Amino acid sequence: MPEFLNLxxxxxxxxxxxxxxxxxxxxxxxxxxxxxxxxxAAQDIxxxxxxxxxxxxxxxxxxxxARDTYGAADTLPGYLSLAGEVPMGAAANxxxxxxxxxxxxxxxxxxxxxxxxxxxEYTQTSRPGEIxxxxxxxxxxxxxxxxxxxxxxxxxxxxxxxxxxxxxxxLAALGILxxxxxxxxxxxxxxxxxxxxxxxxxxAPGQVxxxxxxxxxxxxxxxxxxPRLAGIIPDDFGSLLQAARAALxxxxxxxxxAGSSASTRDMTASVIxxxxxxxxxxxxxxxxxxxxxxxxxxxxxxVVGLPxxxxxxxxxxxxxxxxxxxxxxxxxxxxxxRSIRARLTINVASQAGREDxxxxxxxxxxxxxxxxxxxxxxxxxxxxxxxxxxIKIEPNATGAAAGELVEVxxxxxxxx
Amino acid sequence: MPEFLNLxxxxxxxxxxxxxxxxxxxxxxxxxxxxxxxxxAAQDIxxxxxxxxxxxxxxxxxxxxARDTYGAADTLPGYLSLAGEVPMGAAANxxxxxxxxxxxxxxxxxxxxxxxxxxxEYTQTSRPGEIxxxxxxxxxxxxxxxxxxxxxxxxxxxxxxxxxxxxxxxLAALGILxxxxxxxxxxxxxxxxxxxxxxxxxxAPGQVxxxxxxxxxxxxxxxxxxPRLAGIIPDDFGSLLQAARAALxxxxxxxxxAGSSASTRDMTASVIxxxxxxxxxxxxxxxxxxxxxxxxxxxxxxVVGLPxxxxxxxxxxxxxxxxxxxxxxxxxxxxxxRSIRARLTINVASQAGREDxxxxxxxxxxxxxxxxxxxxxxxxxxxxxxxxxxIKIEPNATGAAAGELVEVxxxxxxxx
Numbered sequence: 001m002p003e004f005l006n007l008x009x010x011x012x013x014x015x016x017x018x019x020x021x022x023x024x025x026x027x028x029x030x031x032x033x034x035x036x037x038x039x040x041a042a043q044d045i046x047x048x049x050x051x052x053x054x055x056x057x058x059x060x061x062x063x064x065x066a067r068d069t070y071g072a073a074d075t076l077p078g079y080l081s082l083a084g085e086v087p088m089g090a091a092a093n094x095x096x097x098x099x100x101x102x103x104x105x106x107x108x109x110x111x112x113x114x115x116x117x118x119x120x121e122y123t124q125t126s127r128p129g130e131i132x133x134x135x136x137x138x139x140x141x142x143x144x145x146x147x148x149x150x151x152x153x154x155x156x157x158x159x160x161x162x163x164x165x166x167x168x169x170x171l172a173a174l175g176i177l178x179x180x181x182x183x184x185x186x187x188x189x190x191x192x193x194x195x196x197x198x199x200x201x202x203x204a205p206g207q208v209x210x211x212x213x214x215x216x217x218x219x220x221x222x223x224x225x226x227p228r229l230a231g232i233i234p235d236d237f238g239s240l241l242q243a244a245r246a247a248l249x250x251x252x253x254x255x256x257x258a259g260s261s262a263s264t265r266d267m268t269a270s271v272i273x274x275x276x277x278x279x280x281x282x283x284x285x286x287x288x289x290x291x292x293x294x295x296x297x298x299x300x301x302x303v304v305g306l307p308x309x310x311x312x313x314x315x316x317x318x319x320x321x322x323x324x325x326x327x328x329x330x331x332x333x334x335x336x337x338r339s340i341r342a343r344l345t346i347n348v349a350s351q352a353g354r355e356d357x358x359x360x361x362x363x364x365x366x367x368x369x370x371x372x373x374x375x376x377x378x379x380x381x382x383x384x385x386x387x388x389x390x391i392k393i394e395p396n397a398t399g400a401a402a403g404e405l406v407e408v409x410x411x412x413x414x415x416x
Numbered sequence: 417m418p419e420f421l422n423l424x425x426x427x428x429x430x431x432x433x434x435x436x437x438x439x440x441x442x443x444x445x446x447x448x449x450x451x452x453x454x455x456x457a458a459q460d461i462x463x464x465x466x467x468x469x470x471x472x473x474x475x476x477x478x479x480x481x482a483r484d485t486y487g488a489a490d491t492l493p494g495y496l497s498l499a500g501e502v503p504m505g506a507a508a509n510x511x512x513x514x515x516x517x518x519x520x521x522x523x524x525x526x527x528x529x530x531x532x533x534x535x536x537e538y539t540q541t542s543r544p545g546e547i548x549x550x551x552x553x554x555x556x557x558x559x560x561x562x563x564x565x566x567x568x569x570x571x572x573x574x575x576x577x578x579x580x581x582x583x584x585x586x587l588a589a590l591g592i593l594x595x596x597x598x599x600x601x602x603x604x605x606x607x608x609x610x611x612x613x614x615x616x617x618x619x620a621p622g623q624v625x626x627x628x629x630x631x632x633x634x635x636x637x638x639x640x641x642x643p644r645l646a647g648i649i650p651d652d653f654g655s656l657l658q659a660a661r662a663a664l665x666x667x668x669x670x671x672x673x674a675g676s677s678a679s680t681r682d683m684t685a686s687v688i689x690x691x692x693x694x695x696x697x698x699x700x701x702x703x704x705x706x707x708x709x710x711x712x713x714x715x716x717x718x719v720v721g722l723p724x725x726x727x728x729x730x731x732x733x734x735x736x737x738x739x740x741x742x743x744x745x746x747x748x749x750x751x752x753x754r755s756i757r758a759r760l761t762i763n764v765a766s767q768a769g770r771e772d773x774x775x776x777x778x779x780x781x782x783x784x785x786x787x788x789x790x791x792x793x794x795x796x797x798x799x800x801x802x803x804x805x806x807i808k809i810e811p812n813a814t815g816a817a818a819g820e821l822v823e824v825x826x827x828x829x830x831x832x
Contacts, residue, residue: 034630054621175615193523
């Protein structure tokens, strides 16, 4: 197969490819609530009950019948007889009649007969058993009605939702202590390249330690997958095919990082073609770094060939592997990329017609955030380790100018 | 202690409080590289070696002595005799003399005598054993020098660094497979309030299930701590003091979420005062939600009293508990808050003199990101679950106007 016959723009490449990647059958994993944050809901969750289940006071004060307070003011207070106190955590054993009120605390259950609460600040005890009301309230004022948070049967969390701390709280409030989540996809990572040795080895002259297995494993874990390191595969077609076939059988996605020479990249494409249909879907993407990235699929499972160059492998992991994991998890598209706006400090050149991703460091300066480009050959891993994020230079631009506001895509962790 | 004697602005409250919280003694935890991503480096890491350890080619082509190519051009090529090929993953068993070149692949080790590489595109085989060179190269061109990525002894990762995938790759490249990281702080979470029952229970009239233990546990986990749920504590001073004292002995930080009534909040303050010195440092913060938050410390350990209201507890967890965890981890301040810029859709009112945090939903619309305020009483957990983030309204503002660009602080997860 001739390389780079047709370089697709990254977005087009991704969507063409993901169209051939199937979301796995509707298996679910039940996890306890304390393990559900960061997982993706695999089913719609409907509320088994109303929330709250009883009308509650939102303030400290006196539960009343609103009509008994009409016209009450500092200068012309009303007077209500105190029928008792609503205990916290229990129903009041009293029922308010006209002209009556009851002491109530924030969160307390509205007693029978009451429809609103007058805040403590606008009352005083005029004499034992009698409360002076200095302000009128409307029906429902200073209360939460039954079902005001959630009604029974209401959809509280949609399938595909990435669960956050507030969601966990909402489920706890409803007594839902087990959650059906999408199982974590297993992603096998194969490294090839005659010059690559396992990181635990001391490289001989001409050899380098494996980097890509480790960066991609970290990325896969962060994106909700389970990495499975298949090790360094000898640089011949038969060995790579055998290892890739085994990996495909054992996992939901396969990543093959090539060695740095062109021959191993070509071999990856041939292996993906041989594994099965449809095989290679995109070979060559109009982006830098990442031109030699290969996007393939075999029987609905994603198989990706990533460049050996560690910067390129990680950037393309962000651009392609992470969205594929989202699809496998059935996760809904996030409304917003978690990008960070910063001011570019110096001009960055880019070749027109190609989408460039430039590593930048973020620095706070005089209340403003600066994006400082990190230059360095793209095969230097510490170039990327020194960067906090990437800025995208659109294909129709020939660069980005100093002083421009740019959107920085953080590399790796959310809490940059 | 009278409540709300003096409401401090949030930033001032935080810094006054954190000054009394000690970063734990320099214990470290050694973790394997595959478990290090997302942890905080507990020691400076120096490189044990140069990277790369040998000069490498960055292209496919011919290794040469640059001076042999001077003046070479399409119209006036030079001719070099082919001395052999550099195998991938090994040193070449050849040494280039003047007038010689050797086939080399991307990532290959520069042979002895070579100082640069001519790209394959600018060469052709003129006759067997002879290569035509159509372009000159400078010394070092198309190569990476020894130590160009990292020199031996260089600081590669600083103590306090939150480790990211690229860092993991850099460590793998250096053969560093165990990393000293900050141990995860243990955070005990106590719930109080007579109306609060464990989430597994069916609430009786007047009772509500515990929400705050769960939201705060999720938040603590995300921020790198280990939550320890101490359960629902009966709403009396003796029980709460005993439970808080036990929690303090067993953990690095203690969170006490009050019930919703004022009496349990006051009790929390008294308990913190009784636990030890300095006790309550800030009682009452000029923010909404969160006014009744209590920031305390006992013998260097943070003890926080959070409002019972679940929205308030979670927002104040973000504003105070997360920064305290960063301090316990010894994590360096991030250069940038991971905020998201969006356009506010409608006016939001705020009381001047107070810092307000308004929940918003993010929506993409016509290439722009919109921040849609989510209104709802602040004790409704699903109000917060429906929001993607919070916008801050500065104390000197009386609100934010529709059409304004606002910074949205994501709630909870990084990969919103």
